Amino acid sequence: MKDSSNLASAFRRNIQTYAIIIALIAIWVFFAFLTDGNYLKPQNFSNIFRQMTVTGLMAIGMVIVIVTGNIDLSVGKLAGFVSIVVAYFQAEIWTDVLPDQAILAATLSVFIGLSVGVLWGILQGWIISFLSVPSFIVTLGSMFILNGAILLVTQGKTIPANQPGLSYIAQGYLSPIMGWILAALVVAYLYIHMYRSRASKKKHGFELSSMAQDVGLTTFFALLVVGYVYIVNQYNGVQVPVLILAVASVVLSYMSTNTRFGRYAYAIGGNREAARLSGINIRSNIFLVFVLMGFLCGVAGVVLASYVGYGTIAAGQGYELDVIAAAILGGTSTLGGVGTIWGALIGALIMSSLSNGLQLMNVAPSWQYLLKGVVLVLAVYADVTFKKRS
C-alpha cells in the first residue's frame, strides 16, 4: 500500500521526465509505422544515436549555461569553426609536417580543436562575467565573428578531413566483443552503485525504498544498456561518438550535483541574490560555465569534422537552434535554476529522431524545420500546463 503511494508520488514529481520519454517513444512508433519498420532497424537505429552526438555534446553544456540564467547563441558557429580548423590542419598542415603519421596527426588535431573551443570560451566568459555584457549580446556578436572567421579560413572552399585517424572519432565502432565487455562493466557498476546508495541511506537512518523497487529500477536500466548494445551490435557495434557523448554526460552530470561548481550554478540561477549573500563568487562561476561550454563546443566541433569528413562554410549552421531546443525539451527552465543533463540528452535524441525520420521519408527540409518548431512549442506548452495542474 505504502509502496504504491510512494510510486504514485514519485510519478507525479517526475511527470515531466516521463512525458518527454513518452513523446520520444511516440515519435519512434510513429516513424516505424510510416516506414514499415525500417526506422527502427539496427542500421537506422544506430544512425539516430550517431546523429544526436554533435547536438548532444553541446546541449549538455547548454543546460548549465541556461541554468545560471544565461544563453549561448554562438555554439553552432563555434563548433563549425572548430571543425574547419581541424579540417584545415588535417588537410593543409599535417600532410606536409607529419606525413604518414595518421594517429599523431589526428591527436594533434583534436588537441588544437579543443584548445580553440576553450580559448573562445575563456574570451566569451571573461566579457560576460567580468565586463558585465549580457550573454545574449556577447554570444550573438560572437556568432557573426565566427561566421567571418569560418569564411576567412576556408576561403569559401571545402576542406577534406577524411584521414583514417580522424575519421575513427565519429565513424568508428567498437567490436561486438568490446561492446559486450563495456555493457558488462556498466551493468556491474549500476548494481554496485545501487548497493552503495542503499548502504549509505541505511547508515544515515533514512527510510529505504523497498529492495524489490530498487532492484527493479536498476534492472530496468541494465536492460536498457544490454538491449542497446544488442541492437547496435547487429549493425556495426557501439558507435565511438556515442561513447564520447555518454562519457561527457556522465562527467557533466556528476559535476552538476557533486561539485561546488555545479551546485553554485544551480543556486545562482535559482536566486542570484541569495547566492551572492551566501558568499558565492558569481563572476568566476559564470566565467567557468562559459569555459566549459567552449570546451564542449570544441569536442562537438572535432566530432563534427570527423562525422562529415570535411570542413565547409556551412559547418555548424543553425546547430544552436537544435541545441537550445534540446535543452528546453529536456526540461531546462528558461528562467534558470532548473534543468538536467539527462533531460537534455533525451531532448537531443528527440531532435535527431525527428530529423532522421523526416529524412527517411524524404520530407523536404522546409517541412522539417516547420515540424521541429511545432514540436518544441507544443512540448513547452504541455510542460507549462502540467506544472499548473500539479
Place this chain on the structure above:
Amino acid sequence: MNDDIILDIQNVTKRFPGVTALKNVSIQVKRGEIHGLCGENGAGKSTLMKILSGVYPYGTYEGTVIYNGEELKLEGSSIHQAAELGIATVYQELTLVPLMTVGENVYLGKEPIHRKSIDWNFVYANTKEILSRYRLDVDPRATVKDLGVGKMQMVEIAKALSEDAKVLILDEPTSALTEAEIDKLMEILEILKSHEVTCIYITHKLAEFFRTTDTVTVLRDGETVVTKPTNELTEELLVSYMVGREMTERFPTGDRKPGEVIFEVQGLRATDPNNSSREVLKGVSFDLRKGEILGIAGLMGAGRTELVTTIFGEYGKITDGSIVLEGEELKIKNSRDAIEYGISLVPEDRKGQGLVLIQSILNNVSLPNLNQFAHFGRLDKDAELRASMQQASDLAIKAPNLQVLVSALSGGNQQKVVIAKWLMSDPKILIMDDPTRGVDVGAKYEIYKLMNKLAEQGVSIIMISSELEEVLGMSDRVMVMHEGRSNGTLTIADATQEKIMALATGIG
C-alpha cells in the same frame, strides 16, 4: 454636524491567517482636514489604507466604511475604482515608470482614447492643468528619471489626483525627501486643503504632525488608541500613546554573561552604491561583546539594514570609519570576506535574499558551507548530509526530510533554514535582520530560544528589529539609529520604549 464627516470608519476588523491586523478600528475624518495617522511599524496603518484604496476589497474585512454618506464597496478588480470615487493614494514607494514622461505616467492605465488612438494632446494639456491647479512646478513633457525625488513625489501626487479627488492618502511621503523638498510638500498640502481636498497623512516623523495636521489618530497593535486635535498633543504624549502597553511573557529568559568586547565599529560612514552623492550612513559607532545580543532599533529608513549589509560587504561604499574584530581591522570587500572572518548575515528579505526557494532544505543549508565538504573538487555528500541533518534537528526544522523544497515550508521553518545555513559555518558574529518578520508566535518563541542558546555558547548576535517589544525582550543592550547615525546605546536596564522612541525619532 454629521455632514462634516467625509470618511467614517466603523469597527473595521481585518484578519490574516494567524494575525489580526486591525481590531475594531473606528476613525472619523472631517471634510477638508489633514488627518495624521500615527503608530509603530506593524500597528495597522498600511492595512487600513489598503482597505480604503481597494487593495483589500469590500467583503474581505468586517465593519463598515462610510464615504461621503454612502457605504464604500470597492470590488478590488481595478485599482482605479477608488480613484474614480475620489479616494487617491500615494504609496510610500514611488510607482512611476522612470523612462516615461510626466504626462505618460499621470495617465498610465487610463489613457484617453480619441478615434482609436491615444489622445496625447489631451494627456499633456490635462496633466498641465492638474499640475498648475495645485501649483506643482513640473514640466508635463519631462522624463521622470531626470526629476529629483521631490518632484517625483509631486508627479506621484498629480497621478493620484483625478479631476475630482476628495480624499488623498499620503503614506510616508517624506521618507526620501530633503528638508527643502519637505517644505515644498507642506505648501502643496496647504494648497490641497484650500481646494477642499481631505488628506490622510501617515508618517514616522513625529514633528511633521505638528507642522501640518489638524487631527491625529494613534494606532497600536491594530487598535485605535486615541483621536485628538493636534493642538492638544505633544510629541511625548504621542510616543506614550504609540508604545503604551504592558510587556507580556513572550520572551524566554536567558542566562547570559556577555564577555569582553570582540567587535567594534567606529564612525562608519558609507554612501549608496548606486548614487555616491547620497550618504546612507553618517557616522555609526557601536561595540559588541562576546555572547551578547545587541538590538538595533530605529524607524524605517533610519539606515539599520544599510548598516549591517555594509558591514557584510554587500551594500554601501565605506568612506570613513573602521570595523575591528578581535583587534584586527577588517577590510571586507564582499560577503566571501565577511564569511571568512566569521560574520554571518540572516538577511531581511527571507525569500528574496535568504533562500533558493526552488531547491531543497539540504541544498539551501549547505550552500554557503560547501567548502567544508569539498575534497579535491568532489563533494562528500555523506558529510554534507550528516552536518545538515544535525543542524535541522538542532533547530527543530519541521519537515519530513531534507529533500523537501523550502518553498513548501512555513515562514517560521523557512527562517530556521536560513539560520541553520549560517550556523553551520560556525560564525563569531551572527547578524539577524528582522529575524521574526512574518513568523507566527510559536515559531518566534523558538527563534528567541535559539538566539539565547547561541549567545550562551559565545556567539555574538546583532539583531535588527522593528518591534520594540522584541528589542526590549531579547537584547542585552540597544543601539538606536536615527537618520543614518547611531543616536545612543542603552543598556537593557535603562531602556524603555519611550526612551528608544525618543532616540529613534530624534527628539531625545
